[in-house]
Every structure is written in structure tokens, then in C-alpha cells.
Amino acid sequence: MKYCNRELFHRQWSILLDDELLDAMKNGMVVVCPDGKPRCFYPRIFSYAADYPEK
């Protein structure tokens, strides 16, 4: 049960952190802001507050 929970949790996060996001984290993604200026954005995960399935 513990193993399944962990596997499932990590599998789901690996879906969420997809290649598009990882590429943006490494090389940046260019977005045209509402003020008309294109900016290069680099996402970073700063905090993560969540419950983790122990059992």
C-alpha cells in the first residue's frame, strides 16, 4: 500500500512536471506581456506545501 501510494504520487508529479515546463525552466519561455513587451520567463519552484501519502 505504501509502495503503491508512493509510486502513484510520483507518477502523477512526473505528469505535471512535463517537458514543456522543464524546457521553460532551463531555457526560459518568451511571453508577450499585456504592456506589449516580450519577456523571457524562467519558472522556478520556490515552495511546496503538501501532504505526502505515508501509508
Added chain:
Amino acid sequence: MAQRDSLEDLHVPVSLRKVRRQPQVPARFTHDVLPEPSLPVRRALHPTVGQCFSLVVLPLLLDAISDPFVDVLTAGPLPEDLLELLSSLGCARKLVFSKSEPNAFGAIKTFLIPSGSEITHDPDKFVTLRHLTDTTKANPPRDSTEQEPEQEPEQEPGQEPEHVMGPFANESAFLLADWYWQTTNKSFIDFQKLINILREPRFRLNDAIHVNWKETFRILGANREDVPGDEGAWIPDDGWRATPVSIDIPFHSRSKDPGSKSFFVGNLRHRSIASVIKETLTNATWSILFHYHPYKATWKPTSESPEIELYGELYNSRVFRAADETVQRQPSTQENEGMERVIVSLMFWSDATQLTSFGGASLWPCYLFFGNDSKYMRSQPSERLGQQVAYFLKVGNGLMSVILVTEYSPPFSSYQISSATTSRRGMVGNCHPMPS
């Protein structure tokens, strides 16, 4: 002998009478090298050795600088003369400090930006009393579904005007639909609003009655990929996806079917995080309050007193500044030549919630907030700065039953099965083999 020693001892002070034996320290203590801080790299950059240093260490440093995942906190900031050397080689960008004037409280913001650039956006200028309070008087009710289509022309100036109304063909239809979706239980005030819509000089009855309402409302709630053709072009984000999730479970050699088996758990409902970020950045309301650059906030009570660093927001923090500095120092590429570089700070929250007082209905949502927004805005639900990213799946009782029933062979006693799932013994009760 001992007596003579003791007599001689009487003439010397007590503290010096006995020579203490030097304690024998184990060899590992005597040969241990104590940790000490690494020498600053600046010393190695002597004019004569600078060349060899750069030849040997430069490739490594360049890798470190261009790698965004290098932890700047542990590595420490790079010395100035090394950075000058790198910037002269075109490998890193030179950054300069840009200080703001003290505000009413005497707090100063210090930005670290590439030389030659300037701060183009100050979100604090746009903060009004409405943003900082949550009273109904200062904060008139607003609805994002109503506002978002109206903001569309600001977002993308080149966009065609029909996208302003979302899936609706004309303004009359949009106003009516907006009135319909605003509230669930219609009140007299809503009725008055309806009358006001009908009174609008731009309202045309012909526009409103020749609308396939059922189909339009279906498109209104659909994901972009579900809508055929160009009809979904007005939808700003990629919407929700359902990705099937399977997990591999290994079974030991004595089980009925040993080896690793893949089990389907369910469909993970989630949104693309990159799409959520894009949607937030292109939204005019949200991006006004979005802090593109971190800064160091300092305060001097008097002109003579030393500067005190102020803490409070994520975009004032050292971690954010360090991450920003790494990105700013990176050499330009073809894609981001001449653009501002901005760190988007993602903050994830998730907590499983019980949906009902009775029964086991529960959800496990995952929220995404942006650290570039002020915490005073983020913490107000009315600002709608939190985004739902995913609803996590849990390993349900059904899956465990399937695993146990299909994979555990009859020779296993009920004791062994229940010990395999001690935490949920009651759950697999119906899977136990009958005691013989």
C-alpha cells in the same frame, strides 16, 4: 622513593606538584584537517596567474553559470573581477545595482539588473486600497468570466475583434449570457439588471434570439482542444486534461504471477503548468501586480544608522534574488536577445479535503500560487490569484482488491495477506481466503 618525592613536592605549589601525563589522542584526531572556508577566488586572479586560471577553470565556471540549477546560495556569489573577466569575454552579463528613492516609510529598494537596462514595471504603483482590503465597500464584487473577455484586446492587440466576446457572436448575446451565469438564484436585483441590458441602446433583439444557446454554452465550458476549428481561439489557456495513470507493481517470485505488472489507477485531471503560467502572465489584471524583478528592501531609521534589511515578501528574499542573479548573468541566446529575464516563482499547495460530512467523498487538489505576487494579494480569495493545477488520484480500495485477488495465490494464508496490508486490514477483509 615515593616518600622523597612527596617531601620535595612540599616545596612546590600544589598545582605544579604532579606533572600531568599528556593525554594520548587517537591518530585520527591529530591528522584531521579542520574545515575552513574556501579561499576567495579573487586571490587566484593575480595578473600573472589569471591567464592559467581562466584557461583551466573557465570552462567549468561557464557551465556553472549557464546552468540554472546551480545553487548560488551554497556556491556563493562570484567575485567581481572574475565576473568582469567573464563579461569582457561575452560569457556573462554585467549587473549593476539600481536603487530606488526611499518611500514614505524610509524603505529603499535595491534591484540588481543588467547594466544598460532599467526597471520597466513597478507593480507597487498600481496597488490601491481595494487590493489591500477585503471589505465589500472598497472591493466591489467582480467576476472574472465577465472581465476576461473584455481584457482580451489589451492582451493581444492584433487579435480579431470577435474574440472579445468569447464564443458569443455579438454583444447582446454576451450580455444576456453573462446575466444568466452571474448568479444561480435570480433575485429582484438581477431582474433589474436584465431590464438594464434590454434598455441598452446597443442591445438588438434579433442578435439575441438567433443564437444556438445550447451549443454556445457548451463551447463556453469546453477546453480548447475539444472545440472544432477556430471556435476555441478565444480560450486563453489549454484547459484541463485527463491523463491515464498506471503504476508498476512488482510481485515476488512465490506469487501466482511473479514479476512487474502495470495497473491502471485512473485518469489524472490536471492542467499544463506552463499554460497556467502563460495565462497568468498575459492576463492584464494579474500581470499589473506581478513583480518581475526581486529586490532587496532596506530601511534606515536615520541617515547615520546602518541599513536594516526588510523581510516579508518572497520577491524580497535572498533565494529569489540569488535565482534571479543566476538567470540575469547568463549569456544571451537567440531567443531571449534584448529581452528582460524574469523568474516566475511557483508555490505549490496541496491538501486532501473531505467533501462531505458523511461518507468518503474526498478530493486532493493541488494549487499553484505565484511568489511574484504580494502575499497580501495572494491571501485574498477575492483576488483569485491561486490556480488549480491538478486533482491527485489516490490508491483506492478497488485497486488493492484487484491486486490481491488476482495476484496472491491460494497457498497464502489469510494472515500473510493481511500482514501485507497491515495498514488497511479491514479494507481487504473480503479478499481473505476462507480458512480451511
